[in-house]
Each structure stands twice: as C-alpha cells, then as structure tokens.
Amino acid sequence: MDDLLNQLGLSELRRLKPRQILSQVLNFALILGSAFMIWKGLSVAADSPSPIVVVLSGSMEPAFQRGDLLFLWNRNLGMNQYAGPPAHEHSPGTQVGEIVVYNVVGKDIPIVHRVVRRHKGETTPLNLLTKGDNNHADDTELYARNQFYLDREKEVIGSVVGYIPFVGYVTILLSEHPWAKSVLLGIMGLLVILERE
Numbered sequence: 001m002d003d004l005l006n007q008l009g010l011s012e013l014r015r016l017k018p019r020q021i022l023s024q025v026l027n028f029a030l031i032l033g034s035a036f037m038i039w040k041g042l043s044v045a046a047d048s049p050s051p052i053v054v055v056l057s058g059s060m061e062p063a064f065q066r067g068d069l070l071f072l073w074n075r076n077l078g079m080n081q082y083a084g085p086p087a088h089e090h091s092p093g094t095q096v097g098e099i100v101v102y103n104v105v106g107k108d109i110p111i112v113h114r115v116v117r118r119h120k121g122e123t124t125p126l127n128l129l130t131k132g133d134n135n136h137a138d139d140t141e142l143y144a145r146n147q148f149y150l151d152r153e154k155e156v157i158g159s160v161v162g163y164i165p166f167v168g169y170v171t172i173l174l175s176e177h178p179w180a181k182s183v184l185l186g187i188m189g190l191l192v193i194l195e196r197e
Contacts, residue, residue, distance in 0.1 A: 028192040047074040048158035053101055053110050054168030059132030060112050063099065064160075067169040070112065072101055072158030093126050094118065094152055099160040100130065105144045110157060113139055119149060126152040 042051040055068045064070065094100060096118055101110045113130040116138060120126045127149035131138040140148055150156060174181045 024192055024194075028189055031192065046072055046158060048072045050101075050110065050157055053112065053157070054171045055112055056109065056172065057132075059134050060099070060114070061134045063114075063133050064112065064163060065165065067166045067172055069164045069167040070101065070160050071162040073161040074156075074158035093120075094128060094156070094159060100128065101157045101160065102130065102150055102155045103157060104142055104155070111139070111142060112160070125154075128152055128156065 039051075043049060045051070051072050053070050053072065055064045055066055055070060058066050094115055096115050098115045099112065100115055101112050103110055111130075113132045113135075115128050116131045117129040118126060119129075129138055129140070129149055143150065174184070
C-alpha cells in the first residue's frame, strides 16, 4: 500500500490523521456546496434554469464566437442591450433583434440565436422565430416537427445581457473530453485533502 501511495505521489496521506482527512473532505464538500448554491442563486435572480451558457458553434458570428460565456436574464426589465429599445412601448416582452437562448424539445443543447420575428395573438402566448446571424435560413428546421415558432414561456431559457469572450473554452474541452472532467475533479480533491492548515 505504501508503494502505491509513493508511486502516485500521495505519501503525504500517510502522515495525516483521520480527523485531518475528514476535515479536508468536509472542506472539499463545502466548496462544492458553495458553488452549487451560487449557481442556484443566479438561477433564481435571473429567473432562468441556466443563467450562464457557453456558445458552442459559430452560428452567431460575428456577434459571438465559439467559446464565449453568455449571461442570461429571463425577467422583462428592459436590460437587453443587444436588442435596443422596444419597438413599441405597448408591446412588452422579447423584441425583434434580441438574442435569446432556447432549448429544442428532445435535444439538451441550448441554442443561441437572434429573434427575427415575433407573433402574438390576443389569446395566444408570445411566439418567436429565430435565426443565427451566420446562418442563411431561419431556425424552423431546428424546431420540433411541425413547429414554426418558439413559445417564449416554455422554450426560451433567457435573453443575453452580457458576455465574456473565450472563457467558455474550458467547458467545451471538458464536454468534448469527459475523462478530463474526472481528472480535474480528482486533482482538485487531492489538492484540498493534501492542503495543510
């Protein structure tokens, strides 16, 4: 057992008392719990199940590049700087030109595209037609079968209110190489356990 710990560079574990190991494991759990609470707090504040997303394709170039980190807002407070002021003061909600993130039924990858048309009847919910800035056609091919518009309430995660360029590449690398996620979590866990106070 000692040889295995030496080969893995974990000989430091032998010197730790059980109480110290438990303390470090609890510290690691506290870090993970804090990250989860911050994520949930952002979700509640933004009224979005995913308040931060990463651009995964080049369909929104030149506005957003692959790997950009986007901040979403799902409350109608007129905060979207990318859409400009509402076309009509009496037409609340998502406007033409606004960049939204939506999920397609049956697919779990969020899509970031611009609203090119909105349609709302007196008794129907707000419906949106979207298109990527770098695409030639609108998104009707991406929607569910026989669906021509997105239901704003059910399918849109939020509107883009800010971004940080290229920060999301770490997320892309971790999703394209699942083993890297396990390695990264393992290294972080070992660093927390081996850290002395």
